[in-house]
Amino acid sequence: MELRIAPKMTTMQKLEILTDAAKYDVACTSSGIDRSGDGTGMGNTKLAGICHSFSSDGRCISLLKILFTNECIFDCRYCRNRRANDIPRATFTPDEICELTMQFYRRNYIEGLFLSSGILISPSYTMELICQVVVRLRTQYHFQGYIHVKAIPGADAELVHRTGLYADRMSINLELPTAEGLRMLAPNKNRKKILTPMRMIQALREENQNELMLYRHAPKFVPAGQSTQMIIGATPENDYQILSVAEGLYQKFGLKRVFYSAFVRVNDDAMLPALPGGPPLLREHRLYQADFLLRYYGFLAAELLSEERPHFNILLDPKCDWAVRHLEQFPVEINRADYRTLLRVPGIGVKSARRIIRARKSASLGFDDLKKIGVVLKRALYFITCGGKMMYRTKLEEDYIVRNLIDPKEQVPFSKDGMTYRQLSLFDTAVSVPFS
Numbered sequence: 001m002e003l004r005i006a007p008k009m010t011t012m013q014k015l016e017i018l019t020d021a022a023k024y025d026v027a028c029t030s031s032g033i034d035r036s037g038d039g040t041g042m043g044n045t046k047l048a049g050i051c052h053s054f055s056s057d058g059r060c061i062s063l064l065k066i067l068f069t070n071e072c073i074f075d076c077r078y079c080r081n082r083r084a085n086d087i088p089r090a091t092f093t094p095d096e097i098c099e100l101t102m103q104f105y106r107r108n109y110i111e112g113l114f115l116s117s118g119i120l121i122s123p124s125y126t127m128e129l130i131c132q133v134v135v136r137l138r139t140q141y142h143f144q145g146y147i148h149v150k151a152i153p154g155a156d157a158e159l160v161h162r163t164g165l166y167a168d169r170m171s172i173n174l175e176l177p178t179a180e181g182l183r184m185l186a187p188n189k190n191r192k193k194i195l196t197p198m199r200m201i202q203a204l205r206e207e208n209q210n211e212l213m214l215y216r217h218a219p220k221f222v223p224a225g226q227s228t229q230m231i232i233g234a235t236p237e238n239d240y241q242i243l244s245v246a247e248g249l250y251q252k253f254g255l256k257r258v259f260y261s262a263f264v265r266v267n268d269d270a271m272l273p274a275l276p277g278g279p280p281l282l283r284e285h286r287l288y289q290a291d292f293l294l295r296y297y298g299f300l301a302a303e304l305l306s307e308e309r310p311h312f313n314i315l316l317d318p319k320c321d322w323a324v325r326h327l328e329q330f331p332v333e334i335n336r337a338d339y340r341t342l343l344r345v346p347g348i349g350v351k352s353a354r355r356i357i358r359a360r361k362s363a364s365l366g367f368d369d370l371k372k373i374g375v376v377l378k379r380a381l382y383f384i385t386c387g388g389k390m391m392y393r394t395k396l397e398e399d400y401i402v403r404n405l406i407d408p409k410e411q412v413p414f415s416k417d418g419m420t421y422r423q424l425s426l427f428d429t430a431v432s433v434p435f436s
Contacts, residue, residue, distance in 0.1 A: 014090040015100065021070040021081055024264065025116050025173070025229065063146065064104050065114040068092055068129055072118035074188040076175070078234050080266045081118045091120060094132040098141050105145060112146030112168075113137070119152065127155035127163065134166040151201065151226075153193040160197055161204060161221075169224040169256070172198050174249070177242045181235035185271060195253075201226050202253050225256035232287065233263035233280040234272060238310035243290055243301040250294065260287040286312040293318060296350050297343045315406050320346045323383055324398045324405070330383040331390060334370065335360050346405075347380030367391045379405060 009017075069091035070081040080087070092100075097115065104110045115133060120126045130149050137143040148169040151160050164170055172194060176182050179191040201222060208221035228249065232242065246258040262284040265275055290312065293299040297319070304318050305311070313321040323330065323346050332345055334356060342353040352374040359365060359373060366386045371377055381391040382401045395401070 009090055011092075011096050011100065014092055014096070015066070017088050017090040018067045018070060018092065019065065021118075022065050022067045022114075022116055024080065024261065024266070025065075062110050063112045063114040063148070064101055064110045066092070066097070066100075066116075068097065068115060068117035068126070068133070069120045070118050071120045073121070074119055074186070076186040076189070077267060077269045077271055078185055078231060078263065082267065085267065094129060094136055097133050098136050098143075101137060102141055102143060105143070112148070114148045116150040117152070123152040123154035124156045124159060127152045127159040131159050131163040131166075134163055138166045146224075148224075151197050153189065153197055155197070157197070157200060160200065164201065164204065164222040165219050167222060169226065170201060170222050171227040171229070172201075173229045174245075174258075175229075175231060176235050177230050177232075177237045177245045178235065181237065185234060198226065198228070198253050198255075205254070225254070227255060227257040227259065229259040229261055231263050232260050232284050233275065239283070239287065239290075239312050240301065240305035240307065240310035242287060243294070243305060246287075246291055247294055247301045258291060260284050260291070282314060283312070286314075286318060290318040298340055299344075316402065317346075319344075320379060320405055324401050327396055327398060327401075330396065331385045332383060333388065334384050334386050335364050345380055345383050347376035347378070347383075349374070 067081075069089075070087070071089050071091055072079070072081045072083055075083040097113075101110070101113050115130060117126050117130060120129070130152070134147055134149060137147065146169075147167045148171065149163060149167045151163070151170045151172045153172060160170075174194055175186055175189060182189050182191060204221050205225065208218070211218040212220070230242065230245070242260070249255045249258055262279040262281050263273070263275065264279050265272055290299075290301075290304055293304065294301065299322070304322055312318055316324070323344070329344070332341055334342075337345075339353055339357055342348050342356060343350065348356070352370075355373045356365065356370070356375075359369065363369075364387060365373075367377065367381075370380070370384075370386070377391065382394055382396070382404070384390070
């Protein structure tokens, strides 16, 4: 296939433009798999994770996060790379991306590749280029590290399938929570074109799982699953609508992650919200907390919010907010409650709930034991008893508990430039990574 690209630039000039252009795509996640190299190539997927951020165990980890191109035939009003914008444009060749990936990996700068793209010429043309990158990395460059690529809505299904046989994870951005939002701000896109490849990837993954049960050495298709991203605050959907959409994606498409990106006004467009207070970062933070409750704690969207109460409490995290509104279910006796009930107690997480279940088999637990286990007692103490007694004399009363749970010193650590993370420059001589 002939590659039609913009005027010639050096690879480093392209890298500077296309790493900066990729910073608004937050659907960049850990591999979800643990695959060792086979000794014939370079790299593995062990412990690969979020681009330039922190893993759950506190390690700083990194992926080379770039766009193939910031050229685009679409004119999405919220996008920096929209067709109408007069900005520097650049396009890599497949071999340039392969060489960059290998060079950065050899220097121990990265653990893998996250590759997204604008739409160059057409969806299928762009998907073919992305496919060339992952195939060459695996077969010619023998790279066995983590690869996460975007599937382009509207691209030929065979290209998406072939790419998925070489990538660890694929993602397709939902862009905006509702079809109405897409029609308003992204007229070149539609919900059906986005959901069609998402459903195809799900079906191919299920088919692949069945093949692997019969043939252990069958090629794996997108072994780490698929993810998506929604922009929050560009359109008027409430938190209940957004969380319900995410819940539907988990249930119907088997997604591994839904990412939420607070809208950043990068274009001057009358149809975009003004956001005098800046990007809705606290709202994004609450959605991530609620999403965690959906995926790991057994909550439903309808338990956390409703049509009558469609927005999250800005003062309390969603779990604490649910608990103070359901005091009839508390206090919970630590030494008798089942695992699912323990998960609903503020201050008790997945790990600490499991530790409680194990530890109480050999002894009755007290509050000192819970502290050693990792329970956050400053939140949990209002909702639990040990041996029938509460930690302190306290009121099981909503207003009283809320006043005590709200900590004026506790602030969500957002960065000053309107992002909940920072896309580090590959040209920095010394970098530090804030909270992600």
